[in-house]
Amino acid sequence: MIASVRGPVRSIGLDRVVVEVGGVGMLLHTTPATAASLHHGQEALLSTTLVVREDSLTLYGFGSDDERDIFEVVQTVSGVGPRLALAMLSVLAPDRVRAAISGSDIAALTTVPGIGKKGAERMVLELRDKIGVLPGGVAASATTATAGRGGAWREQVGEALVGLGWSAKQAEDAVARVAEGADGAGAEPNVSDLLRAALRELGPR
Template sequence: MIATLRGRVASLRLDSVVIEVGGMGLLAYATPATLAGLRVGEPGELATSLVVREDSLTLFGFADADERDVFESVQTVSGVGPRLAMAMLAVHTPDGLRRAVAGEDLAALMRVPGIGRKGAQRIVLELADRLGAPVSVAAGQQAGATDPADRRGEVVEALVGLGWNAKAAEVAVGQVAPLEAGPVGAAEIASVLRGALRALGGGRG
């Protein structure tokens, strides 16, 4: 199994990254929040999970091992495959999913495209004892604590890395997350990036 991927970031797309390792370019699918932390031409490192099928080998990349572990855990639920598991992590952080499952928050789970009420109920039932408590709570932090740092700049940099100029990226981010709405926390990067991509009218390539 390929557990980690480290090397120069060769290219970034809306849902994946190519990292050069030992003269080879390895493609890994990742969430917008994970991709936002990578820069073309710079070193990058991902925790990874290799999904093996009869006709394919697909690599999925994550910001850390905890995110990868949650990705693998949610796939133990009947009807949840790797694509839906990635969609869950694109909408929620690992701790966000833990809180949704622990609190039986069906509405939060149903915000993930492809998950209806019955699917959310099944996820709560089957994952109740598998995800554990939120890491932030286990570390003695408040579950609802927010990151005081404004992460708008990271979203702008991610958009620039995907092919837009800095001015257009700043305008799009400003439309989705105006300054008067307060700082953009780490948990909001993915949703702001998706909104900015919609404002810009789609993807590159």
């Protein structure tokens, strides 16, 4: 298993990056917040997991080992594959996933595109005893992304919402509502936090 990659970032997309390792460009699928936290040419260190299928080898990259662990454990639930596991981490931080599952918070789990009430209930039933206790202090990692000055975060969050399945109009409206508080807060906004806030505005699909 490829547990991590380190190297300069050669390309950044909405939910993927290319990291050069030993002269080879490695394509990693990531959450929008992880992708937004990276910059072209900078050296990145990402925890990874390799998903092997009959017709493909797909590498997923994460800003922390904790994210990778959650990604792997939620896939032990029937009907949850890599794409849905990645969508979950795009919406909920690892400690929030643990809290939702251990506390049977169906409403929080159904904010993830692709997870309905029955799927959330199954996830709680199958993972409650596996998910583990909340970590004492989850360090901010590459997934904690600042959006830059001048409101550039709006475009990043909007693109992430569209990538997760909402329409451009729904994404625009959610970003506008979140912007009312973010632009007046003073500090540089955080893409990951703002994406989750926008998803809360949109509610369950």
